[in-house]
Each structure stands twice: as structure tokens, then as C-alpha cells.
Amino acid sequence: MQIEPIAGGRRLLLAGFGGLLVLMMVAGADALLVLRQVRASDAQVRDVYVRRSRALDQVRAGIYQSAIVMRDFLLASDPDIAAEQAVSAAGIRVRTDNALADGATALDKAEATPYRNLQAEVSVYWKLLDFITQMREKDTRHRSAEYLSNELVRRRTAMLELVDRIDQISTWQLHAGDEALDAAFQNLRLRLIVMLGVTLGVGLLLATFTIRRTLHLETELQKRYEEGVRARGELQDLSARLVSAQEEERRAISRELHDEVGQSLSALLMEAANAGNAAARVPGGSVDVRRHVESIKKLAEASVNVIRNMTLLLRPSMLDDFGLVPALEWQAREVSKRTGLRVHVTAEEASGELPDQLRTCIYRVVQEALHNCARHSQARTVRVTVRQAAHKILLSVEDDGHGFDARRVRGLGLVGMEERVTHLGGAFEVLSRPGAGTKVEVELPLAS
């Protein structure tokens, strides 16, 4: 009835869950990416800081060392030692320049100017040192020493200040990097929260939708189930009514045939006999009349036999006149005579007092079961047992035939038997396996 909306709803649900999944994957990927970027930039910042501060340390050390070497150079009396000091100074200068060049990479705007100043100062310093060296050769020692103490110390102090400043800026820079990192993390957190919120929202929406859908389907299912149960009940009721109507009809026809037609025929026979007797007393022409009367009697007798058989087949009168057991015994005898099947009936006399419905039900079940035995089972012996237990009647019909697969085969006869039994609140079971005979078991409750 409602295929269309269900299909639409299914598409919507699929899209929703797919979207949710994509959303979660995007959020995860995004977070991973941001984390990697942050880590990389953090490492870079720290690397730059470390390199710069190492370079600055070297520069600082180079300045001090060069001053010491220069003083030793000036104080040296031996020219060899002085030359050695000059070579040493040159080495220091190369190392310091290298360090300075190394520290120049990845300079910040704030660092660039002081660094350039530092480079300028350092190059001036080197020039001063060159100048002092040259001076020493041609000038007096005294003058150069003075120059050293005046000019060089001042330059050195300025330079060291510059180095300190750059160092400070670098440290700030590092702090700034840390803050940027914090900010990035903050940003990431915010993004994660937003993503989580959105996912949660969509999820909730989906869940609500799904729950409503499920509840709706459940009610629908329950409704259909109840409808099914009701329909089944009605069907069973109908079939039970049909069965009882059929039974009633058979009983009525049987009675009618027996009581009315049968009795009338009997009376007819009687009258025919009387007519015959009367004709015998009339002299002359009576032979002809008596012959006709004889033929009337023969016809009536044949009809009486037909009716007797018909009424018994429709509904055996013993069932109503004497109860279940005589009817079952009659049925057994009839089946035996007709088919050669040996039928043993074991029934307690107490079951003769059964209510009509139960009596009829058991009789018909046995009739059908015997019919099945004779037709399908190729059995030689059948045992019919009726027992009375506390508040119930137990019936079993067991044959020694070739059996069948009771789980698969379910003929109309078996269904009819089961319906009769279940309508009276009883239990019906067929136990059979190929090669193992068949047993029909019925349990019917007795109204106390």
C-alpha cells in the first residue's frame, strides 16, 4: 500500500547516514592536517631559534676571543708568537663570519635591522683589527694599545649589546611562535567543536527520523499482524461453522432418510405382504397380482438396503444412539471388510458419555485417518486408541504402513482433521517418517 513513501524514506536515510559519515571523515582529516601543520611550523620556529642563538653565541665568543688574541698579539715580544696570534685571529674571524652568515637565515622583520647593524659593526670591527695589526708593524706599540683600549672596547661593547638585543628578539620570536601555536590549537579546538556540534546535530536529526520511521513501521506491522490474526480467526471460525453445518446436514439427511423414507418403505413392505396375503385369498387371477406384489417387495427391499447403507455412510446412527465406541467399532469393521486392513479399536466405555461435538470430532478424525491409511499407507494393521485422562480425551491412530515425511506433506485431509481439533481447543499432531508408519495423535480438552 505504502511502497512509495517507504522507498523515499529509505533514500533519505541512506543519504543522511552517508552525509554523517562523510562529515565525520572530513572533520577527522581536517584535524589531522592542522595538527601536522602546527607541529611542522613549531619545529621550524624552534630550529630557527636554536640556530640563531647558536650563531649569536659563536659571534659573541668570536668577539671575545678575537679581543683576547689581539691583546696577546700586541703584548707578544716574540714576532713568531705574534704571527701565531695573527693566524689564530684570522681563524676566529672566518668562524665568526660563517656563524654570522648562518644566523642570517630566516630573519624576522624585527630582527633584520639589528642584525644588519650587527653585521656592519662586525665588519667594522674586523677592519679595526686589521688596522691595529698593520699599525703595529709600522707604529708604536703604545699607540696601538691605546687604540685597542679606546676604540676596540667601545666597539665591542656596542656589538655585544646588539648581540644581546638580537638574542632578546629571538626569544620574543620564540614566545610569539608559542603563542601562534596556542592560537592554532585554539582554532583547531574551535573547528573540532563546531564539527562535533554539526555531526551531533545531524546525528540527532537522523536518529529522531529513524526512530519515528521505525515506530511507524512497527505500528504498521502490528496492525497488519492483527489483521492477519483476525482474518485467520475468521477463516477458522467460518470453516468450523461449515464443518458443523455439514455435520448437522448429514445428521438431518441421515435421520430423514432413515426415519421417513426407510420407515415408509418398511411400511410399504408390510402393506405389500398384506396385499399378497389378501390376493392369495381371492380365487382366480391372484397369481398375477401376487407376482406383482412380490416384485414390489423386492424393489422396496433393495431400496431399504440402499437407504440403510446411505444413512450409515452419512452419519452412523450408533454415534447418536449409543455413543462413540460402537460407532468406532462399526467404522473399523466397515473399513476391514472393504479394504482388508486390520483395524483394532481400544476405547474405554467412559468415553461413551462424551458431548456431541467431541464425539463427532473424534469419529470424523478416525474416519479420515482410516481413509488415509487405506488409501496411501499400504498398512496391514491400524490401532485406534481412545483414552480418557484428567480433563482430556486422548486419541491415537497408528498404522504400520510405509509412512511419509510429515514435515513436508500436508494433504487436505490432514488439514481438515487439524481444523476440527483446534476448533475444539485441542492439539493435533502427525508423527510419520518414511518407512516408519504413521501416528495421528489428538488431545481434546474435556469441559469440566
Next chain:
Amino acid sequence: MPIRILLADDHTVMRSGLRLLLERQPNLVVVGEAADGRQAVELAASEKPDVVVMDIAMPHLNGVEAARQIVNRAPHTAVVILSMHSDESYVIRSLKAGARAYLLKDSAESDLIAAIHAITEGKSFFSPLVRRLLKEDYMHQLAEMGAEDTYELLTNREREVLQLVAEGKSNKEVANLLNLSLYTVETHRTHILQKLNLHSVPELILYAVRKGIIS
């Protein structure tokens, strides 16, 4: 002394036919007609007939129950059941209720007179068709069960006693006829019932009919 007869059948045509048939006999007289079982019991009590000829299928009280009540009240009244049913369940129940003859309606006109005379002499009587059916059923059952014929187990004396009892003779009559003591006859009877696995005189009569010992 004519034999006084009560007719019980719910069909008027049947009753009048029977009356016509019976009253043509010199020594039979119909003393009453009942249309149902209850009326039959009442008339039997007031008219005290020698024989009641009764149908089974009757309103209010069926013939079997009516027979039981009539025989209980007046043991000397003999009951002939006249029925459409030929099945042994009807025959055995009628016998158990105290009826001594069982006739099918379609053979009534030819057998009824003979039956009435038989039962007034204390014998039993069954329609030939009933006899034949009972015998056939019995033979069929015997063949089917493959059981031995229990009649072979009886001694000659027991067979004599069986026949006399089945014919409706009392123990005393049997004792007189065979020159035996009452005690011996009772012992024979017990043995017969045991050997044939029977439980009552009606069953014994049925057995005798089936075996063709009596007619």
C-alpha cells in the same frame, strides 16, 4: 389363550400394517399401540402383554431403553425388536437391554410370526439377514486376527449347555434337561464364558448366533 401383543412404532402406517399382519393369525391379538418409547413403557405396565414388538428409533425414549424398562418391570414380557439397523452394535445392545428377538423391518412380514412364537417358548430369534451378517463379521474377524476358534476349546457337554443357555433356558431348566446338578450347570456356564472370553448371557447368545448354533 391367545398371545397378547403390544405394538410400539412411531409410524402409524407401520403399526396398522403390523396389526393387520398379526391379527390374521388365530392365536395372536394386538392389545395396544404406542407411538413412542415412553408410551410403550406405560402401556406395557397397564396392559401386561406377553410380547412387545418395538422399533428402536422412536421419539422421547428409544426402543432399547424402553425394552430395558419393560423387562425390568415385567421379566416375563418378551420383547421383539423390529429395526432398520442391521449392525451388531444394535443387536448386542438390544439383547443386553433384555430383548429376545431382533428382526429387520424389511423381513418383518415373513419372520415376525415365527419370532413371536419362538420367544414365547423362551427361545431367541434373529432375522436371517442379521444372522448372516453377524456370522460373516465373526468369520471375517476370526480370519483377520488369525486367532484360533475358541469353540474348539469347549467340551461336548459345555457345547450342549451353551446351546441350551443361548436358546433362553434357565440354569434350572438346563439342569433338568441334561440330568445335572444346578451347581454343575453353573460351573459349566462359568467355564464357557471364560473360554469364549464373554461376559454376559446376551454376548453368549450373540456368539451362538454368530456360530450358527442357534437361529
